[in-house]
Amino acid sequence: xxxxxxxxxxxxxxxxxxxxxxxxxxxxxxxxxxxxxxxxxxxxxxxxxxxxxxxxxxxxxxxxxxxxxxxxxxxxxxxxxxxxxxxxxxxxxxxxxxxxxxxxxxxxxxxxxxxxxxxxxxxxxxxxxxxxxxxxxxxxxxxxxxxxxxxxxxxxxxxxxxxxxxxxxxxxxxxxxxxxxxxxxxxxxxxxxxxxxxxxxxxxxxxxxxxxxxxxxxxxxxxxxxxxxxxxxxxxxxxxxxxxxxxxxxxxxxxxxxxxxxxxxxxxxxxxxxxxxxxxxxxxxxxxxxxxxxxxxxxxxxxxxxxxxxxxxxxxxxxxxxxxxxxxxxxxxxxxxxxxxxxxxxxxxxxxxxxxxxxxxxxxxxxxxxxxxxxxxxxxxxxxxxxxxxxxxxxxxxxxxxxxxxxxxxxxxxxxxxxxxxxxxxxxxxxxxxxxxxxxxxxxxxxxxxxxxxxxxxxxxxxxxxxx
Numbered sequence: 001x002x003x004x005x006x007x008x009x010x011x012x013x014x015x016x017x018x019x020x021x022x023x024x025x026x027x028x029x030x031x032x033x034x035x036x037x038x039x040x041x042x043x044x045x046x047x048x049x050x051x052x053x054x055x056x057x058x059x060x061x062x063x064x065x066x067x068x069x070x071x072x073x074x075x076x077x078x079x080x081x082x083x084x085x086x087x088x089x090x091x092x093x094x095x096x097x098x099x100x101x102x103x104x105x106x107x108x109x110x111x112x113x114x115x116x117x118x119x120x121x122x123x124x125x126x127x128x129x130x131x132x133x134x135x136x137x138x139x140x141x142x143x144x145x146x147x148x149x150x151x152x153x154x155x156x157x158x159x160x161x162x163x164x165x166x167x168x169x170x171x172x173x174x175x176x177x178x179x180x181x182x183x184x185x186x187x188x189x190x191x192x193x194x195x196x197x198x199x200x201x202x203x204x205x206x207x208x209x210x211x212x213x214x215x216x217x218x219x220x221x222x223x224x225x226x227x228x229x230x231x232x233x234x235x236x237x238x239x240x241x242x243x244x245x246x247x248x249x250x251x252x253x254x255x256x257x258x259x260x261x262x263x264x265x266x267x268x269x270x271x272x273x274x275x276x277x278x279x280x281x282x283x284x285x286x287x288x289x290x291x292x293x294x295x296x297x298x299x300x301x302x303x304x305x306x307x308x309x310x311x312x313x314x315x316x317x318x319x320x321x322x323x324x325x326x327x328x329x330x331x332x333x334x335x336x337x338x339x340x341x342x343x344x345x346x347x348x349x350x351x352x353x354x355x356x357x358x359x360x361x362x363x364x365x366x367x368x369x370x371x372x373x374x375x376x377x378x379x380x381x382x383x384x385x386x387x388x389x390x391x392x393x394x395x396x397x398x399x400x401x402x403x404x405x406x407x408x409x410x411x412x413x414x415x416x417x418x419x420x421x422x423x424x425x426x427x428x429x430x431x432x433x434x435x436x437x438x439x440x441x442x443x444x445x446x447x448x449x450x451x452x453x454x455x456x457x458x459x460x461x462x463x464x465x466x467x468x
Contacts, residue, residue: 002139003451009138010130010443017130017443018113018436020050024088024122025106025115031066031089031156040066040152043088047150050129055136056148063160066152070171073132074145080458081145082450083174083413085403086125086181087154090117091428098430112433119421123434124180124442125150127420131446143454147174154181157363158402165410175459176376177407178449180442182419185266185395190388190441192380193417194372195295195396196404200336200364201303201327204229204347207356212308213318222318223354226307229322232347232357236300236326241284241293243300243328245346248339253332253369255288255296263291266393295396299329329398336364365402370414375459379452380416387445418445 010017029043030036044060044067051058051071058071066089074081093103093116101107106115113123128148135142149172151161165172185191208225209218238244268291274282284293293299303326308319328339344359351357371377372394384392397417404415420442426432 003143003447005138006131006134006447007444010134010447011440013130013134014440014443017126017133018108018439020130021123021126021439022106022113022115024050024126025113025117026104028093028104029089029117029152030092031153032092037066040089044069044150044152047088047125047129050126051132051148054129054133056132056146058148061164063153063164065156065160068152068160068164069148069150071148071150072146073136073142075142076145078458079144080175080453080456081147081173082453083147083149083172083177083407083411084128085177085179085407085415086128086148086150087121087152088125088150089152089155090120090122091155093430095430100431103430103432108436111437112435113439114431114433116432118432118434119425120427120432121154121181123439124420127180127439127442128178128446130443131450134443134447135450142450144450146450147172154403161403162406162410165406169411172411174411174413175456176453177404177411177413177415178418179401179404179415180418180420180446181401182397182417183421183423183425184419184438185393187422187424188390189267190384190390190392190445191395191419192377192384192392193397193419194377194394195332195369196367196401196417197295197298197396197398198330198332198334198336198365198367198405199327199400199402200330200339201325201362202340202343203360203362204232204324204326205321205358205360206232206323206351207321207358208354209318209320212320215316215318218318223352224318225322225355226319228352228355229305229307229324232350233302233305233324233326235350236343236346240286243298245342247342248298251333251335251338252298255292259296260292262394263295263396264289266291266395294398296331298331298334299398301327301329303327329400330364331367332369334367336366340364365400365405367400368404368408368415369396370417374414375456376414376416376453379456380418380449383449383452384418384445386448387443388441418442418449420445 027043056071056073060067103116182193206225206229307322309315
């Protein structure tokens with residue numbers, strides 16, 4: 001069994017793996033659009049068949065939504081087991097008229113493959129399938145046990161995944177999970193993401209009169225729901241960016257000095273960042289850097305506001321109601337339910353009796369920080385060095401990947417977040433693409449990863465559910 005043979009096979013068959021990826025990218029597996037239900041089934045079957053061709057025993061698991069592709073290749077009980085997660089569904093391609101080439105007709109140009117799903121997540125996922133194929137074909141066997149869980153509902157909230165995890169804890173038992181659905185830190189700077197912010201969200205509705213009223217006839221005598229909602233939402237965040245909800249920061253885990261030094265050492269150009277996002281200045285807690293605010297501190301954001309007349313010209317009314325959608329990014333050790341409890345209390349205490357307030361809660365997940373000194377993390381660092389020819393930097397991510405928290409809570413495993421893509425790959429936007437160099441380097445890093453993980457031995461621990 002030789003890693004060199006697996007590496008050679010991956011390099012020599014790169015074009016074949018790219019052709020397979022293109023076939024997958026041609027399938028418009030848009031989970032949010034009911035018109036693509038048959039395409040979702042085709043994408044699941046394609047992934048199943050490519051895993052089977054890689055020597056993985058694979059099947060489709062029916063759910064209330066779209067199928068989960070489960071596969072396993074188990075070598076021996078004394079070898080560590082890696083659980084690979086990915087998703088075959090993609091975001092809608094709209095606005096289609098902004099694409100240079102059709103979103104589901106992959107083309108190679110400028111050193112990239114361009115198509116919806118190229119980087120999120122079909123291209124990144126396929127690096128692991130190709131790496132396993134290279135090992136099993138050229139070396140005869142993998143040095144570790146692998147299991148695959150590939151879902152089709154990530155872009156619509158992973159409705160079926162948590163049930164699947166809960167119902168199959170023994171089947172999915174593993175020592176470490178591997179997810180490639182994040183990004184490198186920058187061009188030519190590979191990264192391992194060791195922390196994710198959590199999330200919780202709510203919808204706040206302020207209701208006033210039973211119908212819109214003439215603002216001249218009734219103004220000054222009836223509370224305006226839009227005015228009230230604006231004051232309520234404005235009360236959530238202070239002028240310095242600090243969230244003004246009582247108790248909000250009680251459970252926030254502080255940033256250690258060593259971590260602050262490590263983040264400060266990352267190459268970061270504040271002026272370039274401001275130009276990229278198109279704002280004249282940054283905003284937030286002044287005692288924290290921009291990276292710390294984005295990755296390590298909680299935040300509150302209004303995601304949408306709807307009220308009254310929004311057409312051309314004036315219409316002088318008191319609207320019947322006003323609605324705001326609000327989300328909170330959380331950090332360890334904040335509890336999503338406790339945060340919403342505090343937010344609801346804050347709003348109700350400030351809501352005047354002249355209107356009524358409705359508070360709707362949405363599902364959330366906690367923030368996660370992974371031990372950067374673990375044996376598996378060190379193995380991943382060596383594998384990335386082998387695949388990319390550069391040492392990875394350690395970063396956090398401001399977004400949320402709920403499955404990482406679910407893997408820890410339900411299966412008792414931590415996750416290696418190994419992003420091969422780039423933030424500039426236009427994920428979720430027109431002209432999504434994946435650099436061919438990143439596809440190649442990610443595949444070679446995955447080839448090396450299985451060899452490096454084998455050196456760690458088994459380190460399985462109980463899930464939180466089992467401990468309870």
